[in-house]
Amino acid sequence: MAVNVISPGLSTTVQDLGRPGYYHVGIPISGGMDRFALRAANMLVGNDEGAAVLEAVFLGPELEFTVPATVAVTGGDLPPKLNGDERSTWEAFPVKAGDRLSFGYLKSGARVYIAVSGGIDVPVKLGSRSTYTLGALGGHEGRALKAGDSLPLGAGAGGKGAIPANLRRMPGNPAELRMLPGLYWHRITAAAGKQFFADTWKVAPEADRIGYRFKGGTALDFVPREQPFGAGSNPSNIVDACYPYGSIQVPGGTEPIVLHRDAVSGGGYMMLGCVISADMDLIGQLQPHSPARFVEVSMDQALAARADRKAALARLRAHLGR
Amino acid sequence: MTPIHSPLPGTFYRSSAPDKPPFKADGDAVALGDVIGLIEVMKSFHEVKSEVAGSNIRFETENEEPVMAGAVLAQVE
Numbered sequence: 001m002a003v004n005v006i007s008p009g010l011s012t013t014v015q016d017l018g019r020p021g022y023y024h025v026g027i028p029i030s031g032g033m034d035r036f037a038l039r040a041a042n043m044l045v046g047n048d049e050g051a052a053v054l055e056a057v058f059l060g061p062e063l064e065f066t067v068p069a070t071v072a073v074t075g076g077d078l079p080p081k082l083n084g085d086e087r088s089t090w091e092a093f094p095v096k097a098g099d100r101l102s103f104g105y106l107k108s109g110a111r112v113y114i115a116v117s118g119g120i121d122v123p124v125k126l127g128s129r130s131t132y133t134l135g136a137l138g139g140h141e142g143r144a145l146k147a148g149d150s151l152p153l154g155a156g157a158g159g160k161g162a163i164p165a166n167l168r169r170m171p172g173n174p175a176e177l178r179m180l181p182g183l184y185w186h187r188i189t190a191a192a193g194k195q196f197f198a199d200t201w202k203v204a205p206e207a208d209r210i211g212y213r214f215k216g217g218t219a220l221d222f223v224p225r226e227q228p229f230g231a232g233s234n235p236s237n238i239v240d241a242c243y244p245y246g247s248i249q250v251p252g253g254t255e256p257i258v259l260h261r262d263a264v265s266g267g268g269y270m271m272l273g274c275v276i277s278a279d280m281d282l283i284g285q286l287q288p289h290s291p292a293r294f295v296e297v298s299m300d301q302a303l304a305a306r307a308d309r310k311a312a313l314a315r316l317r318a319h320l321g322r
Numbered sequence: 323m324t325p326i327h328s329p330l331p332g333t334f335y336r337s338s339a340p341d342k343p344p345f346k347a348d349g350d351a352v353a354l355g356d357v358i359g360l361i362e363v364m365k366s367f368h369e370v371k372s373e374v375a376g377s378n379i380r381f382e383t384e385n386e387e388p389v390m391a392g393a394v395l396a397q398v399e
Contacts, residue, residue, distance in 0.1 A: 106391035287390070
C-alpha cells in the first residue's frame with residue numbers, strides 16, 4: 001500500500017489542514033496553502049477532508065501506485081496524465097497497481113493537491129502530517145519528496161465525482177486580496193496608505209510557503225518619530241512583536257511580504273495589517289510575476305467573507321453528497 | 323524547428339552569472355541534456371536542459387524576462 005516517487009517535481013510536500021496550536025512557541029501552522037482545494041481533493045476520493053495529500057508547486061511529480069486507488073488533483077491547472085493519457089483536474093479517477101501519474105505544464109494557478117484514497121499515511125507529528133521543511137518536522141522525513149521515496153497509504157474506500165468550475169475558486173487577474181489594516185497602520189502617512197491600495201503589485205519570484213513577496217508598488221512614507229528603545233533604526237522597524245498568519249510586513253517600506261503557512265512567528269518589522277483568512281487560499285495559487293491588489297475591508301466584512309467561504313464548502317459537500 | 327519549453331514559471335537567465343557568457347548563443351548546436359538557461363523561482367535557480375538535440379538554436383525569450391510554465395524559450399532545427 002504505497003505511492004512511489006519516480007521524480008519529485010520542484011518541491012512536493014505532504015500536507016494536511018495544518019498544525020495549529022504551536023505558533024506561540026515558533027512552530028508555524030503549515031498545511032496546504034490552498035486549503036479549499038486540499039479539502040476538495042480529499043472529498044473527491046472519499047477521504048476525511050483533513051487527510052494528508054501531496055502539495056506540488058509549479059512542476060508536478062511523477063508517481064507510481066503499488067495498489068488500486070482513487071486519485072484526484074485539484075487547485076491550479078497542472079494537467080494530470082495517467083500512463084501518459086490526460087485526465088481532468090477536479091475530478092476523481094481510478095488507478096491500478098503499476099499505473100504512473102505525471103503532469104503536463106502548468107497552465108494556471110500555482111499549486112495542485114494530489115489526493116489518494118486512504119490518504120498519505122505518514123506519522124502524525126504534533127497533531128498533523130504536514131511538512132514544515134525549515135524545521136524538518138512532519139510529512140515524509142520532514143522534507144520535500146525525493147526520487148525513490150515510498151509513501152505509505154492509509155485504508156480508504158474511494159470516491160467519485162467532479163467539481164464544476166462554478167464551485168471552484170481561483171484568483172482573478174489582478175488577484176484581489178482583502179486586508180484588514182492593523183495595529184501599526186498609523187506608522188505610514190495617509191497618502192502612503194491610499195497609494196498602497198491603489199497600486200497593482202506583482203508577485204516576486206522568491207515567493208514561497210513562508211511568505212509571498214510583492215514588488216512594483218510605491219515605497220511607503222512613514223510618519224516621522226523617535227525610534228522606540230529596542231526597535232532598530234529603520235522606520236519600518238518596531239519593537240519585536242508577534243507576526244500573525246496573513247500579516248503584511250514591509251521591510252524597509254518597499255516590498256510587502258504576506259506571511260503564509262510556514263512563516264516565522266515574530267520579529268521586528270511593522271505590519272500594515274492582515275490579509276483576511278478567506279483570501280489566504282488565493283495567495284497559494286499566485287505564480288511569480290502575476291498581478292495583485294490589496295483591498296481594504298472592515299472586520300465585519302472580513303467575518304462575512306469567512307462565512308461566505310464556509311458556505312462555499314457546504315455547497316461543495318452538498319454537490320458531492322457528503 | 324522544435325521548441326524548448328520552460329518547465330517552470332519564473333525569471334529566465336541565459337547565463338550562470340551576469341559576468342559569464344550565455345550557455346548557448348544563437349546559432350549554436352544543442353545536444354540532449356545541454357543546459358540552455360536557468361529559471362529563478364522560490365529563491366533557487368533551476369537548470370533548463372534541452373530534451374531535444376539539434377542545430378542553430380534561436381532564443382525567443384530574452385535574458386531576465388519573466389516566463390510562464392510552458393513558454394517557448396528557444397527553437398532548434
